[in-house]
Each structure stands twice: as C-alpha cells, then as structure tokens.
Amino acid sequence: MAVRHESFKFDGLQVPVEIHGDGEPVIFLPGLGVHPGYYREGMTRLGRHFTVFVPDLSFRTHADLPARVDRYREFTEALAERHAPQAFRAGHSYGGFLALLGSVPAIALSPLIPLRVGWGNKFGRAVRLQLREYLGFEGRRGAGWAWSILRDYLGTAVRNPASLFPAVAETIHCIAHTFRPTAPRAHIVLAEFDRLYLPAETETFLARSRDAEMVVRRVPRGHGWPVTHPELLEAEVVEAVRATRAA
Numbered sequence: 001m002a003v004r005h006e007s008f009k010f011d012g013l014q015v016p017v018e019i020h021g022d023g024e025p026v027i028f029l030p031g032l033g034v035h036p037g038y039y040r041e042g043m044t045r046l047g048r049h050f051t052v053f054v055p056d057l058s059f060r061t062h063a064d065l066p067a068r069v070d071r072y073r074e075f076t077e078a079l080a081e082r083h084a085p086q087a088f089r090a091g092h093s094y095g096g097f098l099a100l101l102g103s104v105p106a107i108a109l110s111p112l113i114p115l116r117v118g119w120g121n122k123f124g125r126a127v128r129l130q131l132r133e134y135l136g137f138e139g140r141r142g143a144g145w146a147w148s149i150l151r152d153y154l155g156t157a158v159r160n161p162a163s164l165f166p167a168v169a170e171t172i173h174c175i176a177h178t179f180r181p182t183a184p185r186a187h188i189v190l191a192e193f194d195r196l197y198l199p200a201e202t203e204t205f206l207a208r209s210r211d212a213e214m215v216v217r218r219v220p221r222g223h224g225w226p227v228t229h230p231e232l233l234e235a236e237v238v239e240a241v242r243a244t245r246a247a
Contacts, residue, residue, distance in 0.1 A: 003043075008055065008082060010075050011066070016056040017083070021047025025084035026241070028052050029076065029095025032112075032167060033059035033156060034149065039092070042230035049238055053083045059156040065163040069170050069179070073101055080104070088244070089183075090237050092226040097171075099183065106183035107240040109226045109233070110190060113197045113205045114171040114179045122168075122196075129195040132222050137193070141228040149224075180208040185247070187240035188216045194223040215243065 004019040018036050020043045028043065030036055035058035036043070046052045057065055057075070066072050076098050080087065089099040089106050096111030115122070132138065133146035156164045171179070190202060206214065219225060219232060226233045 008079055010078055011071065013057075013062060013064070015075075015079075016061065017079070018043065018052075018054040018056070020044060020052040020054070021050055023050045024241070025087040026050040026052050026237070027076075027080055027084060027087050027089045028054045029089065029091030029098050030054065030056075030058070031093035031095055033057070033065065033152060033164065034093075034095075035060045035152070038145065038148070038227050039230075039233070042226060042233035045230055045234035046237055049234075050241075051084075053079070053087075055079055059152050059160075059163065062163070063160060065167075067162060067167060069098075069101075069167065072098055072167070076102060088241055090240070093223065094167075096188075097179075100181040100186055100188075101179065102183050104183065105185040105244050106181075106187070107237055108186060108188045109236065110194055110223050111188065112171060113202050115197070115201060125196050129223055132193065132195060133224065133228075138222050138224060138228045142222075142224070145224050145227050179205075181206070185213045185244055186215070187244060188214065189236050189240075190216065190218045191221045191223055191225055192218050193221060196223050213247065215240075 006017045006019065008015045008017050026046065030039060036054045036056050043052050043054055066075065086104055089102050089104055090109065091099040092109045094112045096108030099106035100108050100111055130146045130150060133142035136142060153164065188206065206216065221229060
C-alpha cells in the first residue's frame with residue numbers, strides 16, 4: 001500500500017506526516033531528529049496491521065526544532081488530537097520516551113532514559129554504541145545506520161546546535177520527578193546490548209511510574225534495533241497492542 005502524506009502545523013513548523021496502512025490507528029514517534037525514512041520498512045510492515053501516523057521532526061527536514069521536552073510533549077498531544085486521540089503511541093529512543101510521558105497507552109522501544117551524567121560520559125557511551133554497529137553486531141543494516149545518523153547529528157551540531165543540545169541537555173541534567181512516566185499503561189522493549197544506559201539507570205527511571213500497568217521485555221539487540229531489524233519492530237508492536245488489549 002502506498003504511503004500517504006499530510007502536513008501538520010505546530011508552533012510555526014510545517015510538519016510532514018507519513019501515513020501507512022489502513023486499520024486501527026497507531027502513532028509512531030521516531031528518535032530525536034531522526035527522519036522517518038530510516039524506519040520505512042518497519043512502518044510498511046506495521047501498515048499491514050494498523051494505520052500508522054509518523055511525524056517528521058527530523059534534522060534533515062527542519063532548520064529549527066523545539067528546544068525543550070515540554071514542547072515535544074505538546075506537539076505529540078496536538079498531533080494525536082488531530083489524527084487519533086486515543087491511539088496507542090509507539091516510539092523509539094526519544095520517541096519512546098515521549099510516548100511514556102503521554103496520556104494513552106505507550107509502546108516504548110529502547111526509550112531514552114534521563115540520566116544524571118555529563119556530556120563526556122554521554123558521548124563515550126554513544127561512541128561504544130556506534131562501534132558495536134560498525135563492527136556488524138547489529139546485522140547488515142547496522143553500519144549504514146550508524147554512519148547515517150552520525151552524519152545527521154554532526155551536521156546539526158555544526159549548523160544549528162540549538163535544535164540538538166538543549167533537548168538532550170534537559171535529559172542528562174534532570175530533576176527526577178520532572179520526567180516521571182505518565183502513560184496509564186506501558187509496554188517497554190529494552191535492548192540487552194544498549195550501550196547508552198546502564199541497567200540500574202533504566203530500572204530507576206521505570207520505578208518512578210508505580211501507578212502504571214507496565215510490561216517490560218528485552219530483546220538481544222542494540223539501541224537502534226527498531227531501524228536495523230524491521231521484522232522485530234513489527235513483531236514487538238503487534239504483540240504489545242495485542243497484549244494490552246487483552247489485559
């Protein structure tokens with residue numbers, strides 16, 4: 001089925017929205033600054049089961065982007081209100097983090113975890129993550145993904161650092177209660193070989209959401225698995241929706 005395109009205006013930005021499939025609505029939120037094209041095969045697969053709405057808040061498309069987490073949260077709520085207010089929200093990395101901060105059931109795939117670490121520590125973890133991908137541990141797509149996203153991030157850091165550094169800095173110098181998960185139900189899929197976060201950091205963050213119904217699964221992959229393993233993305237999101245509906 002062909003991809004359909006709409007646009008959505010928010011805070012002065014004209015945001016393209018890809019629409020895949022024809023079924024129960026699901027909103028999919030990409031990682032910070034990540035173009036929807038990186039997830040194209042996974043979204044095509046999900047389109048066999050759902051109508052998937054994918055906003056493009058990528059560095060590649062926009063010269064300016066929101067600088068604070070709250071603005072991204074407001075954008076997500078506004079997008080949902082227009083297209084599918086009660087739909088599941090799935091997301092990868094920063095998108096998974098935003099899904100957890102929402103008001104409807106969340107499917108968080110290797111979500112960003114707020115940390116109390118410095119830039120040096122964060123950068124070192126990112127380097128270790130990319131080395132794993134370059135060395136082929138994430139399959140044939142891993143090296144290409146690692147190079148492409150590095151290029152996107154470095155280009156943005158040089159051309160328009162205001163679109164990158166404030167939003168990241170907020171999540172590494174955070175007040176714990178500020179980013180407490182608020183989704184009433186959450187299906188979280190963590191990566192066993194995610195080099196960005198220590199297990200204890202992830203557990204501490206998730207423990208802040210004591211009121212939510214939460215399922216946590218792990219897959220033997222690295223942080224970028226929703227891009228590098230689209231068949232696994234399909235399987236995990238379909239299972240998450242099924243399990244949540246049955247609960």
